[in-house]
Amino acid sequence: MAxxxxxxxxxxxxxxxxMNVRRAFQRAHVSNPLHVASNGLEAIDMLRGDTIPRExxxxxLDLNMPRMNGIEFLRAVRGDAELRSLPVVVLTTxxxxxxxxxxxxxxxxxxxxxxxxxADFVDLMAALNKYWMLVEMP
Amino acid sequence: xxxxxxxxxxxxxxxxxxxxxxxxxxALVLIVGAAGLVSVVSLRSAYRSVERTRQVxxxxxxxEGALTDAETGQxxxxxxxxxxxxxxxxxxxxxxxxxxxxxRRLTAGNAREREWVDSLSLLSAAKLxxxxxxxxxxxxxxxxxxxxxxxxxxxxxxxxxARRITAELKAQELxxxxxxxxxxxxxxIITFLVIGVGSLVAFxxxxxxxxxxxxxVELRExxxxxxxxxxxxxxxxxxxxxxxxxxxxxxxxxxxFSNDDLQAAxxxxxxxxxxxxxxxxxxxxxxxxxxxxxxxxxxxxxxxLRGIANLxxxxxxxxxxxxxxxxxxxxxxxxGRVHRMEALIDGILQYSRAGRVGTDAERxxxxxxxxxxxxxxxxxxxxxxxxxxxxxxxxxxxxxxxQVFLNLITNAIKYSRPAGAIIRVDAAMTDGTWTFSVxxxxxxxxxxxxxxxxGIFQTLxxxxxxxxxxxxxxxxxxxxxxxxxxxxxxxxxxxxxIFRFTWPERPLEEG
Numbered sequence: 001m002a003x004x005x006x007x008x009x010x011x012x013x014x015x016x017x018x019m020n021v022r023r024a025f026q027r028a029h030v031s032n033p034l035h036v037a038s039n040g041l042e043a044i045d046m047l048r049g050d051t052i053p054r055e056x057x058x059x060x061l062d063l064n065m066p067r068m069n070g071i072e073f074l075r076a077v078r079g080d081a082e083l084r085s086l087p088v089v090v091l092t093t094x095x096x097x098x099x100x101x102x103x104x105x106x107x108x109x110x111x112x113x114x115x116x117x118x119a120d121f122v123d124l125m126a127a128l129n130k131y132w133m134l135v136e137m138p
Numbered sequence: 139x140x141x142x143x144x145x146x147x148x149x150x151x152x153x154x155x156x157x158x159x160x161x162x163x164x165a166l167v168l169i170v171g172a173a174g175l176v177s178v179v180s181l182r183s184a185y186r187s188v189e190r191t192r193q194v195x196x197x198x199x200x201x202e203g204a205l206t207d208a209e210t211g212q213x214x215x216x217x218x219x220x221x222x223x224x225x226x227x228x229x230x231x232x233x234x235x236x237x238x239x240x241x242r243r244l245t246a247g248n249a250r251e252r253e254w255v256d257s258l259s260l261l262s263a264a265k266l267x268x269x270x271x272x273x274x275x276x277x278x279x280x281x282x283x284x285x286x287x288x289x290x291x292x293x294x295x296x297x298x299x300a301r302r303i304t305a306e307l308k309a310q311e312l313x314x315x316x317x318x319x320x321x322x323x324x325x326x327i328i329t330f331l332v333i334g335v336g337s338l339v340a341f342x343x344x345x346x347x348x349x350x351x352x353x354x355v356e357l358r359e360x361x362x363x364x365x366x367x368x369x370x371x372x373x374x375x376x377x378x379x380x381x382x383x384x385x386x387x388x389x390x391x392x393x394x395f396s397n398d399d400l401q402a403a404x405x406x407x408x409x410x411x412x413x414x415x416x417x418x419x420x421x422x423x424x425x426x427x428x429x430x431x432x433x434x435x436x437x438x439x440x441x442x443l444r445g446i447a448n449l450x451x452x453x454x455x456x457x458x459x460x461x462x463x464x465x466x467x468x469x470x471x472x473x474g475r476v477h478r479m480e481a482l483i484d485g486i487l488q489y490s491r492a493g494r495v496g497t498d499a500e501r502x503x504x505x506x507x508x509x510x511x512x513x514x515x516x517x518x519x520x521x522x523x524x525x526x527x528x529x530x531x532x533x534x535x536x537x538x539x540x541q542v543f544l545n546l547i548t549n550a551i552k553y554s555r556p557a558g559a560i561i562r563v564d565a566a567m568t569d570g571t572w573t574f575s576v577x578x579x580x581x582x583x584x585x586x587x588x589x590x591x592x593g594i595f596q597t598l599x600x601x602x603x604x605x606x607x608x609x610x611x612x613x614x615x616x617x618x619x620x621x622x623x624x625x626x627x628x629x630x631x632x633x634x635x636i637f638r639f640t641w642p643e644r645p646l647e648e649g
Contacts, residue, residue, distance in 0.1 A: 016445035023452065064437075093440055096433075116444065116480065118451050 003133040006032045007057045011043040011073065012091075013065045017114075020121060021060070028126035032133075040068025044076055047083055058132050059088040061108075063099055071099070074106035085138065089128065156350050163343040170336035177329035184322045190244055191311045194251075197240035198304040201258065204233035205265055205300060209293070212269045216276050216284050227269065234262050241307075251310060254303050261303065265296035432490035436483040443483070447476045485609030492541070492616040502536050504574075505529035508563055511543050521551055526564035530572050532643050538617045539641060543576070545610040546637050550578035553635075571623075572643070577636040583629040592625065614639070 012018050018036055025034060035052050037043035043059070046052055063070035070090065077083045089110040090103050100111055112128070115121045211227025214220070238259050245251035272293070276284040287293075454461070454469050461469070505525065512523050532539075543563070550561045562577045583591060592615045593608075614637075618625045622642045629635035 014441060014445065016448055017441075019452075020448050064441075093437060093444070114444070116447075118448055 004056055006129070006132055007035070007053050007055070008032055008060060009035045009037060009043060009046065009052060009057065010060045011037045011040065011065070011070070012060075012062045013038045014062075017062070020118070021125065024118070024122045024125040025129075027122045028129065030125065030129045032129065039065045040070065040073030040076065042067075043073060044068075044080075044083075047077075047086070056137050057086060059086060060091045060128075061088050063090060063092040063094050063103075071102050071106070074103065074108065078106050087132075087135075087137070156347055159343050159347050159350075163340050163347065166336045166340040166343065170333050170340065173329055173332035173336065177325065177333075180322070180325050180329075184318055187318050188315060191315045194241065194244045194311045195308050197237050197244060198307050201234060201237035201241065201262065202301060202304050204230045204237055205262060205297065206230075208234065208266065208269055209297065212273055215273055216281065216288065219276065219281070224273065227273065231266060234266060238262060245307075251307060254307050254310075258300055258303050258307075261296050261300045265293060265300065268293040268296060429490040432486050436486040436490070440480065440483050443476060443479055447473065447480075450476065482609070485613075488541075489609060489613050489616060492538070492613045492620070498535075499533050500536055501531060502534055502539060503529075503531045504539075504565065507536070507540055508543060511540065511547060515544070515547060515551070517551055521554065521559040521561065523547065524560065524562045526562070529565045530567070532572065532641070534641065534643055535621070538621065542614050542617050542639065542641075543574075545614045546576040546639075549610050549637075550576055550580065550635075554578050554580040571640050573638055573640050575636055575638045577634060579634045582631045582633045583627065583635050584631050585629075588627045588629070591627070 010018060010021055012021070022034060024030075025032075035046065037046050047057070047059075061070045061073065068076070070092070074088060077086055077088065087109045088107075089112060090099075090108050091112050091114060092099070093114050095113060103111055110128075112124060115124055208227050208230030211223045211225070211230060214223030215227065238255070241255045241258065242252075245255050268287070272284045272287045275287060450469060450472050454466075508525050508529065512525075517523060547561060547563070551559065554561065558579075560579050562575075564575045564577070566573050566575075592611050615625050618639045618641070623640040625637065625639045627635060627637055
């Protein structure tokens with residue numbers, strides 16, 4: 001099984017959560033580059049621009065954010081001809097049923113609740129990375 | 139029903155029979171009349187026949203008489219030569235012609251008699267010629283010459299022939315008359331029979347019809363009397379009905395008035411209900427907003443808390459070697475407080491969701507549900523959970539009922555004696571509602587705290603001593619009461635505690 005590098009965009013407004021992801025990547029020895037946007041609008045700009053390589057992109061998306069929240073971001077992405085097929089995994093503390101339904105209606109590739117302990121978070125990031133490294137993309 | 143009665147009493151067939159009888163009677167009368175007419179005609183004809191016979195005989199006698207008169211006159215003249223005898227002779231001659239004419243006329247229809255009359259005519263003519271010739275001879279040549287002619291008996295023979303024929307004619311006529319009489323008698327007898335029997339039968343029939351009609355008339359009279367009686371009865375009933383209608387109309391008016399009152403009252407009630415509904419909707423919206431607020435607030439509180447926890451962990455990791463034992467102890471306390479705060483926030487989340495009545499009712503086997511909960515809790519070895527013998531299968535929401543049992547059993551385990559805890563779960567049906575109970579053999583709760591323990595964030599033990607947020611029982615109370623049930627506590631110090639709650643089978647509010 002060939003592993004392919006990923007271009008990961010983390011859309012997250014909380015700095016500590018961003019640090020948490022970075023630290024978890026470091027702990028799990030994830031070498032893939034991590035790009036960060038602090039809200040939906042910024043994320044869309046980055047995805048349309050050249051800062052992130054075009055191939056093998058994966059978005060880790062928080063839902064509660066200022067300016068443009070996660071669900072709004074998903075709507076914008078699914079309405080964009082170029083970004084329509086972008087794989088997005090929701091990473092949130094919201095256990096709300098409505099958020100899950102909305103997210104899956106917008107074709108998310110997964111919906112993950114942020115684990116409470118750091119150890120569990122590291123495990124989750126490792127599994128996530130491992131899985132997506134195996135996924136074939138257009 | 140009178141009409142049906144009439145129909146039954148005088149059936150159509152009877153009527154038809156009667157009509158037939160009447161017709162028969164009329165026909166008989168006609169026959170009798172016809173017979174009478176025939177008889178009368180026949181009688182007239184017979185009379186005519188008798189008259190004719192009499193006339194024939196008369197005419198025959200007249201002829202005979204005339205001839206005799208003529209002969210007598212001739213004899214007198216022949217003997218005396220006196221002219222006066224010639225006058226009687228001359229008087230007889232036209233009478234002969236007259237009688238012959240009558241006879242010819244009367245016998246015109248009878249061939250045989252006609253022949254006789256023809257013979258009589260010839261004989262009469264011959265006789266008259268002989269008489270005439272003898273008279274002429276007497277006149278011209280005297281008595282002897284005439285007597286010679288007379289003595290030839292030619293004249294006498296003519297007379298005898300004529301007498302014989304007239305006799306035959308009379309006999310024939312009398313015979314015919316006799317035959318006619320016999321026939322007339324037979325006819326009379328037949329006519330009498332027809333008229334007599336026919337009249338009798340017609341009379342009997344007429345009498346029968348009269349009787350039948352009399353009976354009919356009587357029946358009709360009875361029916362009429364009956365109908366009249368019914369009519370009177372009907373009129374009475376109609377009058378009664380009219381009276382009732384008047385009464386009813388009066389009542390309707392009353393009702394209309396009271397209806398107006400009622401509508402006014404109804405309108406007031408509706409207004410009150412509308413106001414009540416609006417108020418209720420406001421309260422519900424307010425409650426929902428509160429729940430929503432609690433949910434969002436707890437969610438938002440959780441994010442920085444997790445940040446604090448993470449940062450504390452990283453500090454501890456990064457400064458692993460530099461930390462003093464006191465600092466390490468503080469870090470442990472910090473993590474502990476963070477966890478408690480997270481538990482409190484989870485409690486608020488749980489509580490805010492407890493009132494939500496959303497899921498549809500389903501068939502829940504309570505015994506199976508309790509076994510699942512015990513398995514999930516995996517109680518310590520020194521805790522014994524005893525399930526009662528009888529639990530119902532309810533149509534209800536599964537998740538809230540599970541939450542109630544889970545919280546009560548968790549609570550019992552948490553506050554039970556350090557060793558040898560026994561927890562009993564039971565069910566009993568009272569007044570159509572199931573009451574469930576969770577009993578422990580723990581330290582018990584003093585009566586003054588029975589209300590307090592159902593309040594949110596209320597605990598009776600220091601937080602550090604027993605792991606508890608004080609949310610479990612308040613959630614139980616909120617869930618049970620939002621489903622129309624009630625929660626009660628029965629406990630005393632050192633006597634354990636029994637939590638009871640009722641659980642209506644159907645959710646109180648639909649949807």
